[in-house]
Amino acid sequence: MDHDIKEPDIPEILKSVGLRVTPQRDAILRHIIDRKGHMSADQIYRFMQGSLPNLSVSTVYNTLKSLSDAGLIREIKFGDGASLFDANREPHHHMVCTVCKELFDFYLLATPDLTQIAQQVHFHIEEYHIQVKGICDACQRRMIDVK
Amino acid sequence: MDHDIKEPDIPEILKSVGLRVTPQRDAILRHIIDRKGHMSADQIYRFMQGSLPNLSVSTVYNTLKSLSDAGLIREIKFGDGASLFDANREPHHHMVCTVCKELFDFYLLATPDLTQIAQQVHFHIEEYHIQVKGICDACQRRMIDVK
DNA sequence: TAAGTATATTATAATAACTACTATGTACTA
DNA sequence: TAGTACATAGTAGTTATTATAATATACTTA
Structure with missing residues (x-):
């Protein structure tokens, strides 16, 4: 197993900021960290249809708010349309x-x-x-x- | 008549950027320039009830877009809630x-x-x-x- | 100065992006 | 292995904004 790129331990990150570890939070935070770009709540929701078909839109918004409040991700309001989120590197x-x-x-x-x-x-x-x-x-x- | 503060010639400003002079545009731009602060479309709409009771919400939005495109005012998207506008000084x-x-x-x-x-x-x-x-x-x- | 026309306004309907609510489900605690 | 505090899903509601279409008006030019 090669360790050139260290995989971030998502559950550990969530715990470290006092958030419960759920499959939804794990998947959403992982996705935002893996993909380097910016994405909207709707883009995340649609991406997750594959792995978490029962995921609710409100969970996406709740999760983004929790992650944002915890400082793990950042919300960017810019131009028209929806807010975008990115990993707060x-x-x-x-x-x-x-x-x-x-x-x-x-x-x-x-x-x-x-x-x-x-x-x-x-x-x-x-x-x-x-x-x-x-x-x-x-x-x-x-x-x-x-x- | 004292000229300590020179009153901006709103119709002239509108013409200078190629916008037709209408009472609605005159009133809205005047209000934004007079009041130094930031205001939302809704705040402008409510303020105008006194002088232009027939003013439509869509006119407020259309006007703000025209003024903004012309560079006369600036739109600020920040935090939650509505966009704010201020004179682009x-x-x-x-x-x-x-x-x-x-x-x-x-x-x-x-x-x-x-x-x-x-x-x-x-x-x-x-x-x-x-x-x-x-x-x-x-x-x-x-x-x-x-x- | 009076049409004519391109543009602006109004009113309403529609949309987009989110937020509130509540019943059900689940992660963590002891 | 309960119990409970918190999370999720699904739906309904809200807010800010945009689209539409009929009417009205600012400016052009004859």
């Missing part, structure tokens, strides 16, 4: 393409200094997130081709 | 208090350098917005008092 931010609506991660080398502002207004910062809107590479190329 | 960002849910503006002195990342991934940045979550001054005090 290294701090990262998001770019959304206003043409194709696709969402891209990005990582900041130098983080903006928010401490000054926070001190001025006595705001206790828990987290911050940068949303960038623009046009992705593929859509830029497409626009040039059309022109 | 100097670039600024937002802090939301996770306790009282209130939204605060803040202005960055040094803007984060996103150009490097944009160049790397060939993303054409149109705008960016920093969302900060945390606890506001008032709520921090309240928590200390209770303790």
